[in-house]
Amino acid sequence: MTIFKLFLQQCIRSKEVWISLLLITLLGIISIIIGNKHLERQQDAIAEVNAYQEQHFDRQVALHNEDLGLLLYYAKFAYINTLNPLAGLSIGQSDVNPTVKRITIKTFEAQKYDTDLVNPMNLQSGNLDLSFVIIYLFPLLVIVLSFNVLSEETETGTWRLVTIQARSKLGFIISKLLIRLVLLYIVLVFLFFIAKLVLNLTLNSDFIWMLGLSMLYILFWFTLTFFIITFKKSSGFNALLFLSVWLVLIILLPAGINAYVSSKYPVPEALSTTIAQRDGYHTKWDTDKLTTIEKFYKHYPQFKKHGYPTDGFNWLWYYAMQQMGDDDSKNEQEALKEKIKLREQTSIQIASVIPNMHLQLVFNRLSGTSMSQQMDYLEATDAFHERLRLFFYPKIFKKQNADTVDWSQFTPEYHKTTSNISPIQSVIPIIIALIFMILISIPMTRRL
Template sequence: MNWLAHEMRLVLRSRLSACALLLLLLLSALAVWSGMREVERQRQTIARLAPLHEQDVAALAARYPDSKDAGNPAYYTFYNTWDPPSAAAFLALGLRDVAPYVLRIRALGLQAQLYEGETFNPEVALPGRFDFAFVLIYLAPLFAIALLHDLVSGERQTGRLRLLLAMPDAGRLWRRRAGLRYALLFLCLAVPACVGAALSGTGIVATGIVLAVTAACLAFWTGLSLLVATLHWRSVTNATVLMGAWAVLTLVLPALANVALIRAIPVHQGVDLMLAQRQVVHGAWELPREETMRKFVASHPEWKDHTAVPRRFHWKWYFAFHQVGDESVAGAARDYRGGLLARQAWTGRLGWLLPGVGAQAVLHRLAGTDLPAQLAYQDAIAAFHRQIRTFYYPYLFNDRPFGTADFARQPGFVPRVPDGMPGRDGLAALLALFVLAGAVQLAGLWRLGRLRM
């Protein structure tokens, strides 16, 4: 192992290399700490929901102890829903930075409530969160370039290259040097990630996948740096070319692909669904009540014998046209969801060619912070909303009184439990990332072994 100690001394003797490794270690640790802090803040926010909900229900029960119908309790009762973060969410916060992970809903129309969280300030959301995925995808390649761009040209400029190439095991020497720098970069990223995974309770399999993604990303940029480093250019030229490649592969091409996807698969915002649903709901006040109840019974035939509405205001008519409003935009909601999933599918295919996009897809899927996870949360909300309406309809349509004891029988939300696994799409993206990174890494090592003056 004398060669290892000797090569380590050479790396640490270079002020640029030593500072780069230390800085990468600090950035990785800071990103992990920042992600864990944000996840803990979200968990504390969720934990504060239960006592607040109990206080609201107690206040309503005291306000309407013996209501003649369930209209007032159904209208004024808010129900908490929440999407708990997974154990690996600290690594890649994804859509949890902009999409709501806590939503209070009522028995009214659902679509108008689902997308109220989209009214955030885009300038605030633009920078994103500083998490491990950001360091791995955007910053780690720069450190790989810093350590490897002058691997050969630096020796040429100091006059030692001819002597090194004359050694009988010159190819092994170059591979050792490249492998040591790769291992040091990997440790600077893997150690903070493993510590964070242990503290957050991330499973062994999930942690192993994170390390595999990290290794693959570094392998790609190490191989690309070796390919450029063996082209007999000066160190400044190598660095310039590699920085250009980094800008194109991580910034320019993903941005252009995103613009192309937006143009090829146009998708309206969820706010449009909210406005369309509210327009139908507000317009129902001007329609004959019989027409509204006829539309409602078409999807709820079990209440066809209880649709008689007096001329005065009645709660069952009010909740019926909210339900009709949801049904009027059901097709648009399916198209909206289908467009988002189509974009997601093409983004996954883009990851087969761009390592940053592929790594991001795997990490977000593993952390449960991508689009499918957000849609799964919306599905859980929709199922709970149906449960709420099913609970109130017998009271409303049968004109049953709603007393204090009925508040205790109100349904409660059961959140989904993240499985912490990447799924089929995540495994496919991981396999594609391995193939791409392995090909580039092998090409770089092959070029390094055939190095000549």
């Protein structure tokens, strides 16, 4: 215990250590503030749409009371992706995809991927959230604090003295690493405490699990550090090797895997879906109206009782055209959806052997900001859109007035995002990586 105390005093006396800890703490606090600003923007958007929707319907009814089909050409209905406060820690897909979708009953595929107007330069650089600080910057701090734990003793000539006086050379090295591990854990817990206060987080299982996974991830980097320093190389060599490992794990591997997944599962359907949807709708202007209405009735046979009006413009034919935009692009839609799911599954499988990628994917899923959860939201929005169609089509086709509809029932609806990952699934890959590093380090301890 005495030598452990001496190591702690030696470590905290170093200005480099204090500067490093202060810098990572400052960056962590900044990332939490950025995450909070992101959540505030989303919450403001939700508050605005709640206040706006009722006024929006009142205005449309006043303008188009006698033409419900025209009213519903303009009327928009809000469907909101429930905001998880943990998204302030791991922003994920939520910086690209909006939390609120306001849709009409027209062709859904043309509205499906609409996003907010955002500066593309901001999207390219991305947001600095706490998950970025933990996954990218904490390993750098581990390197800065630990690369010369053993080489410094050798280069200053004190290692021989240590080998004589210390009860265990291995215990000596582990004690020095443990001091640094404890210091980083203190900073990490402090940042999560600040995040809880700033983001108003609850101490639920997802929050605790995110903290626990972060601690295991930092421990993984210390086991990697221990393995490298047992080679007993110089401080310069250790620093270069550490940075090379960091570069490969954090930058090169994720970029390479992203390129591999993109090339293995290309998505030309993204363009072909758009073309098919537009052709499916726009070409119907020059197609026989009877043919369009017959196709519409194949999709909705319950509406056949409204007949086949083909003279002049009518809303039955117009919304039948809109429906064809979705129907004619259905095959491309399904292919695109399948490709995106395959990309997600392949990424998860590969990431299971790369701790930093695995941790990022788990953080996103715990925060409700993963790609799969975004796809779930889009599918739920599709179902919401279909309910609107089935409610309004009969009223439009019967040429009812807008004031026959109880518009107060159309308040913004919410989609509940669920985290579909178990604690065991999230922790096993990191535990395996830890055990692997420990096992390959055991033979190297003989060098000490």
